Amino acid sequence: MFYREAGQFKTGYADDMAVFPIRQDRIGIAVILAIAYLAVPMFGSPFFVSTIMIPMLILTMAAIGLNILTGYAGLISLGTGAFMGVGAYACFKLATAFPDVNVLVWVLASGFFSAAIGVVFGLPSLRIKGLYLAVATLAAQFFLQWCFVRIGWLTNYSSSGSIEAARRSLFGVQITGPGASETARYLCVLTLLVALTWIASNIVRGRIGRKWMMVRDMDIAAELMGVRLLPTKLLAFAVSSYFCGVAGAMLLFFHYGSMESIAFNIELSFQVLFMVIIGGLGSLIGSYLGAGFIAALPVVIKFAPQILGIELPSAVVDQVTVMIIGGLIIFFLIVEPHGFARLWQIGKQKLRVWPFPY
Amino acid sequence: MEQVLEVLSMVLVEPFARMATNPAFLVQVIWEGFVSGVLYALIALGFVLIFKASGVFNFAQGIMVVFAALTLVGLHEAGVPAWVAVALALVVMYVLAVGVERIVLRPLVNQPDIILLMATIGLTRVLVGFGELVFGGEPKVMIANELGIPSGVWRIPLFDRVVVIKLIDLTAAIVAIVMVAGLAFFFSRTRIGRALRAVADDHQAALSVGISLEQIWVIVWFAAGIVALVTGIMWGARSDVSFALEIIALKALPVLILGGFTSVPGAIVGGLIIGIGEKIGEIYWGRLIGGGIESWLAYMIALLFLLFRPQGLFGEKIIERV
Amino acid sequence: MMAFVDTGRRAGPKPIAAGEVLLEVEGISLAFGGVKALNSISFDIRKGEVRAIIGPNGAGKTSMLNVINGFYHPQHGRITYRGEVRRRQRPDTAAQQGISRTFQNVALFKGLTTLENIMAGRALKMNVGFFWQCLRVGPALNEEIAHRRKVEEIIDFLEIEHIRKVPVGKLPYGLKKRVELGRALAQEPELLLLDEPMAGMNLEEKEDMSRFILDVREQFGTTIALIEHDMGVVMDISDRVVVLDYGRKIADGTPDEVQKNQDVIDAYLGVQH
Numbered sequence: 001m002f003y004r005e006a007g008q009f010k011t012g013y014a015d016d017m018a019v020f021p022i023r024q025d026r027i028g029i030a031v032i033l034a035i036a037y038l039a040v041p042m043f044g045s046p047f048f049v050s051t052i053m054i055p056m057l058i059l060t061m062a063a064i065g066l067n068i069l070t071g072y073a074g075l076i077s078l079g080t081g082a083f084m085g086v087g088a089y090a091c092f093k094l095a096t097a098f099p100d101v102n103v104l105v106w107v108l109a110s111g112f113f114s115a116a117i118g119v120v121f122g123l124p125s126l127r128i129k130g131l132y133l134a135v136a137t138l139a140a141q142f143f144l145q146w147c148f149v150r151i152g153w154l155t156n157y158s159s160s161g162s163i164e165a166a167r168r169s170l171f172g173v174q175i176t177g178p179g180a181s182e183t184a185r186y187l188c189v190l191t192l193l194v195a196l197t198w199i200a201s202n203i204v205r206g207r208i209g210r211k212w213m214m215v216r217d218m219d220i221a222a223e224l225m226g227v228r229l230l231p232t233k234l235l236a237f238a239v240s241s242y243f244c245g246v247a248g249a250m251l252l253f254f255h256y257g258s259m260e261s262i263a264f265n266i267e268l269s270f271q272v273l274f275m276v277i278i279g280g281l282g283s284l285i286g287s288y289l290g291a292g293f294i295a296a297l298p299v300v301i302k303f304a305p306q307i308l309g310i311e312l313p314s315a316v317v318d319q320v321t322v323m324i325i326g327g328l329i330i331f332f333l334i335v336e337p338h339g340f341a342r343l344w345q346i347g348k349q350k351l352r353v354w355p356f357p358y
Numbered sequence: 359m360e361q362v363l364e365v366l367s368m369v370l371v372e373p374f375a376r377m378a379t380n381p382a383f384l385v386q387v388i389w390e391g392f393v394s395g396v397l398y399a400l401i402a403l404g405f406v407l408i409f410k411a412s413g414v415f416n417f418a419q420g421i422m423v424v425f426a427a428l429t430l431v432g433l434h435e436a437g438v439p440a441w442v443a444v445a446l447a448l449v450v451m452y453v454l455a456v457g458v459e460r461i462v463l464r465p466l467v468n469q470p471d472i473i474l475l476m477a478t479i480g481l482t483r484v485l486v487g488f489g490e491l492v493f494g495g496e497p498k499v500m501i502a503n504e505l506g507i508p509s510g511v512w513r514i515p516l517f518d519r520v521v522v523i524k525l526i527d528l529t530a531a532i533v534a535i536v537m538v539a540g541l542a543f544f545f546s547r548t549r550i551g552r553a554l555r556a557v558a559d560d561h562q563a564a565l566s567v568g569i570s571l572e573q574i575w576v577i578v579w580f581a582a583g584i585v586a587l588v589t590g591i592m593w594g595a596r597s598d599v600s601f602a603l604e605i606i607a608l609k610a611l612p613v614l615i616l617g618g619f620t621s622v623p624g625a626i627v628g629g630l631i632i633g634i635g636e637k638i639g640e641i642y643w644g645r646l647i648g649g650g651i652e653s654w655l656a657y658m659i660a661l662l663f664l665l666f667r668p669q670g671l672f673g674e675k676i677i678e679r680v
Numbered sequence: 681m682m683a684f685v686d687t688g689r690r691a692g693p694k695p696i697a698a699g700e701v702l703l704e705v706e707g708i709s710l711a712f713g714g715v716k717a718l719n720s721i722s723f724d725i726r727k728g729e730v731r732a733i734i735g736p737n738g739a740g741k742t743s744m745l746n747v748i749n750g751f752y753h754p755q756h757g758r759i760t761y762r763g764e765v766r767r768r769q770r771p772d773t774a775a776q777q778g779i780s781r782t783f784q785n786v787a788l789f790k791g792l793t794t795l796e797n798i799m800a801g802r803a804l805k806m807n808v809g810f811f812w813q814c815l816r817v818g819p820a821l822n823e824e825i826a827h828r829r830k831v832e833e834i835i836d837f838l839e840i841e842h843i844r845k846v847p848v849g850k851l852p853y854g855l856k857k858r859v860e861l862g863r864a865l866a867q868e869p870e871l872l873l874l875d876e877p878m879a880g881m882n883l884e885e886k887e888d889m890s891r892f893i894l895d896v897r898e899q900f901g902t903t904i905a906l907i908e909h910d911m912g913v914v915m916d917i918s919d920r921v922v923v924l925d926y927g928r929k930i931a932d933g934t935p936d937e938v939q940k941n942q943d944v945i946d947a948y949l950g951v952q953h
Binding site for chain 1: 461466469472473482484486488615648650657658660665668
Binding site: 017203205206211220223225226229 | 749751772774776783789790796799800803804806813814828829
């Protein structure tokens with residue numbers, strides 16, 4: 001009833017091409033941002049902010065990265081975890097080598113390192129597609145993980161083999177390292193995510209995003225229309241890996257504080273892939289919905305039975321979660337290959353025409 | 359300059375010198391590589407069977423191996439006699455094949471490869487979660503003795519030294535050969551085998567001459583299940599039965615790239631190349647860069663190979679059309 | 681504002697006058713393994729004409745277009761375009777030189793809308809850098825709007841305003857063909873290759889499509905080479921016709937000449953050789 005666009009006229013192509021052409025959407029996004037920036041830090045419990053919101057937002061960033069590669073450019077990757085690792089290790093090295101520069105600069109810069117590595121492992125994508133490319137990215141996953149373990153220089157020869165986030169601050173407020181408040185970390189993560197989402201949405205809606213989708217939908221036709229495949233695919237690898245790298249650096253500096261190479265294993269790659277599939281391939285909103293869902297599911301499965309008075313052992317919770325996610329992936333692929341994002345769209349359409357069916 | 363020469367000698371001369379000075383050890387290394395190659399080949403074989411008949415790249419083949427082995431051991435632990443447990447495990451694999459065909463494949467007919475791949479990744483998770491829920495997450499010991507798999511070793515004197523061959527490895531190699539021969543016979547001589555090849559060539563054409571896709575799919579998934587059970591028994595007898603195998607089973611992917619996705623001999627040859635190649639690489643060159651290179655060497659070999667021959671050793675070149 | 685539209689291939693050589701030879705193929709042979717798809721084919725296409733390539737199924741017509749496109753590389757023969765002999769080239773260079781095409785089995789980008797598909801045709805002409813793309817303000821936005829204006833002209837021309845924002849996967853066949861023509865036009869080609877633009881259409885749709893093809897030539901001076909099975913259409917709209925059969929050229933001339941050619945009649949009616 002309130003979701004009507006009648007009376008809102010577009011007077012130029014710029015209006016028509018805006019992210020949120022409908023006024024109600026603009027109000028909606030403002031409300032969501034207000035909740036995220038004000039309500040969550042003010043009313044959210046420390047547990048909620050630090051163990052649900054922060055990892056969820058960071059994984060959203062990684063999901064956006066993978067979605068750019070898989071959803072927009074149609075190139076499947078099983079190496080997301082390793083590319084995130086490159087960002088984390090790069091940020092660790094940069095932050096320890098140049099402690100005077102603000103850590104946020106290094107978080108953003110670390111993405112460039114994983115972008116470069118991503119391009120190297122994207123090179124085979126010229127000759128190979130689909131399943132074959134999946135194997136190439138597996139090579140990246142296992143090789144990079146081996147590097148994290150074997151190259152002592154990466155961890156500053158730490159005896160435990162782990163990397164740690166040092167204490168750093170912004171405007172006099174400590175934002176990383178032991179003792180940083182969850183609110184400060186949360187606000188950093190949120191701001192980075194919002195800014196990079198805006199950039200991602202600009203890229204995918206413009207010339208570059210169209211080229212990626214051309215290659216995804218019909219690479220031969222794209223080539224015959226003058227799109228050079230290799231640079232286009234490599235750019236997708238670079239941008240995608242940049243987002244994953246920044247996500248990895250954030251995971252270290254704003255969430256765990258201390259990580260070992262095992263954290264960037266293939267499980268992480270799969271987790272991000274599942275977020276993208278369940279959320280919706282080729283949709284940024286889908287990346288948010290998918291990450292939110294997968295981050296929230298174990299919590300729900302853990303606490304829902306408790307409300308009913310049943311206590312589940314944590315191993316069972318894990319196993320049930322794994323099964324449900326697997327089942328949901330199959331379900332979504334069969335019923336709605338565009339995931340939550342399409343359900344969201346359908347919902348909006350229904351709301352527009354309500355109370356009429358169409 | 360001198361350092362360059364030294365590095366070159368370390369990479370290009372010393373490993374071969376070590377091979378030459380102790381040939382018996384080299385034979386031992388090749389044998390170890392051969393046996394793990396056989397097991398990679400067995401997993402790859404499961405992939406090939408399904409890919410040939412349904413065009414589905416079954417990411418879950420590795421987990422099917424674990425699942426089959428766990429079912430067998432789990433049933434035996436519950437008091438079922440060994441051979442009855444094998445029969446029951448086969449029944450479970452058949453039920454799985456039917457279930458997969460009904461629930462996953464049938465609704466996804468004619469979807470792009472990548473969707474089907476992701477569906478089987480989903481299937482992997484379901485099997486992992488279900489397997490751990492039912493049988494627990496701890497590693498289990500394969501019931502090798504009860505199944506009559508010989509233990510013990512053969513010591514073969516060679517070049518003044520001894521090459522040790524475990525009987526279990528020998529059994530694994532023989533079983534693999536028998537199974538491959540059986541499958542070759544099945545494909546070329548039986549009516550179902552021929553129908554299966556017809557389906558592999560062209561789904562619609564096969565349908566139009568009255569071959570039932572559903573039946574064929576159940577049959578290949580069941581066949582892949584049998585292969586998985588045999589692989590699981592052999593693998594389990596060599597180490598133990600655990601979900602760690604899931605990661606190792608991924609090495610079947612580079613094997614397939616070498617051999618081509620649709621070729622049974624390709625799977626075998628690819629498996630042996632990867633198995634022997636990574637053992638020799640690890641033992642003779644791995645220490646130069648700190649060891650542990652077995653975790654990624656197979657993928658790198660496949661990657662290099664892809665750049666020069668994308669269709670694999672036995673695959674056919676694809677002509678693109680518009 | 682229009683300054684950065686059209687920068688795509690302004691730098692080309694001197695314009696070619698109507699009636700001069702735009703593209704010439706000489707002695708083209710193409711084989712896949714042992715199968716000869718094209719056998720020593722020669723013909724030319726003149727600027728501003730509608731040139732039809734006809735022949736029975738499997739005659740090698742689509743292969744010929746693929747060769748002109750640079751997608752297949754012939755084993756023998758040479759292609760001269762705008763007076764320059766082409767060496768082995770990548771398909772994307774042909775597009776840069778002003779050759780665009782449609783496909784026999786519609787090859788639209790099926791995840792994109794009509795509007796986006798036609799915008800995709802402008803890919804080569806858009807070149808504002810990565811930095812501005814990230815921010816989508818200033819030059820990037822202006823470029824996007826300028827090209828959008830151009831695309832809307834094409835949408836008007838082809839009368840497909842109503843499906844502007846519909847994903848092309850959902851469109852009926854006839855409209856898909858029309859969107860594909862729009863996408864090729866968005867490239868502002870000098871030479872437009874149409875592979876069976878009217879296959880599977882009803883009479884009314886065929887008439888529409890014929891009208892569009894003639895209008896394109898009229899309004900933009902585009903040279904058109906088309907493959908078509910409907911002889912009525914071919915005879916009506918084309919200036920010259922080349923006939924292929926089993927990878928060989930069996931006739932070349934005006935529609936009237938070709939119609940009277942005994943080899944052509946035999947090829948279509950199937951005479952024992």
